[in-house]
Amino acid sequence: MMEFLDMGGYAAFVWPAYAITFAVIAANIIWARRLLRQAQASARRRLAARGEQP
Amino acid sequence: MNFTWFHRLGSPPYVYALAERLTPWFAWSAALLILAGLYGGLVLAPPDYQQGDGFRIIYVHAPSAWMSLMVYTSMALAAAVGLIWRIKVAHAAAAACAPVGASFTVAALVTGSLWGQPMWGTYWQWDPRLTSELVLLFLYLGYMGLRAGIEDTQRADRASAVLAVVGIINVPVIHYSVTWWNSLHQAPTVMRLAKSAMPPSMLVPLLMMLLGFTLFFGAVLLVRLRAEILTRERTSQWIREALGA
Numbered sequence: 001m002m003e004f005l006d007m008g009g010y011a012a013f014v015w016p017a018y019a020i021t022f023a024v025i026a027a028n029i030i031w032a033r034r035l036l037r038q039a040q041a042s043a044r045r046r047l048a049a050r051g052e053q054p
Numbered sequence: 055m056n057f058t059w060f061h062r063l064g065s066p067p068y069v070y071a072l073a074e075r076l077t078p079w080f081a082w083s084a085a086l087l088i089l090a091g092l093y094g095g096l097v098l099a100p101p102d103y104q105q106g107d108g109f110r111i112i113y114v115h116a117p118s119a120w121m122s123l124m125v126y127t128s129m130a131l132a133a134a135v136g137l138i139w140r141i142k143v144a145h146a147a148a149a150a151c152a153p154v155g156a157s158f159t160v161a162a163l164v165t166g167s168l169w170g171q172p173m174w175g176t177y178w179q180w181d182p183r184l185t186s187e188l189v190l191l192f193l194y195l196g197y198m199g200l201r202a203g204i205e206d207t208q209r210a211d212r213a214s215a216v217l218a219v220v221g222i223i224n225v226p227v228i229h230y231s232v233t234w235w236n237s238l239h240q241a242p243t244v245m246r247l248a249k250s251a252m253p254p255s256m257l258v259p260l261l262m263m264l265l266g267f268t269l270f271f272g273a274v275l276l277v278r279l280r281a282e283i284l285t286r287e288r289t290s291q292w293i294r295e296a297l298g299a
Binding site: 004007008009014016017018022024025027028029032033035036042043044047 | 169
């Protein structure tokens with residue numbers, strides 16, 4: 001296990017590279033979902049506002 | 055030839071519903087492929103005979119770099135379709151691509167620099183491949199800045215689409231930069247016409263990562279596209295049904 005984590009002496013380069021890539025993946029999931037939730041909420045508000053007007 | 059499928063893809067309600075249905079398929083197949091590729095790349099693949107375990111950075115660097123180019127190409131194609139046929143959904147798709155592409159361009163640059171330090175002895179060089187990839191990041195940022203700077207959506211769509219289409223010239227420059235000029239960066243090992251330079255135990259995990267990242271882009275794009283469509287279709291009746299409001 002320690003040997004695996006050491007990455008043949010390249011641990012200081014390999015693991016940060018994996019960390020940044022998966023941080024980008026996670027950020028993309030979070031951004032996209034938040035964007036959709038916000039768009040849905042504002043569309044609902046617009047529809048509700050229109051519904052109230054005769 | 056029947057083009058009804060093309061016309062349906064220009065219809066916001068149809069695309070919204072289709073995107074909603076397709077997202078989980080893209081997301082779950084991407085997750086499975088990326089997990090399998092990670093296991094193959096970090097555990098099963100043997101160390102490189104020159105670079106030892108340092109070469110394993112390829113399993114995140116190459117897919118990120120592939121994303122940076124593939125997403126840009128998709129963005130430029132969608133922008134061109136939007137410009138030529140004046141299809142709103144195409145412009146929405148192009149706009150949805152940019153932040154995804156920009157983020158993976160950053161990942162490609164950072165992972166590349168983390169790979170460059172141990173192998174070339176430097177984090178950064180003004181090398182043709184590295185410089186053209188940095189230009190790609192500025193193209194994405196310029197595209198997003200241009201959109202953010204124009205209030206009217208239709209004008210923002212057209213102006214940013216022209217930028218995206220003109221900027222596509224940088225994509226072949228990046229790809230061929232390692233062949234056209236003397237570059238520190240290694241020549242292509244996978245994306246080439248001749249037989250791959252890698253044994254299957256190294257290549258298969260890489261192909262899984264490339265396909266997994268591509269499907270991940272599909273999933274993120276579909277979610278972002280729905281958000282873009284909702285924001286553009288201000289008051290349409292179909293939104294009421296789509297949201298169950």
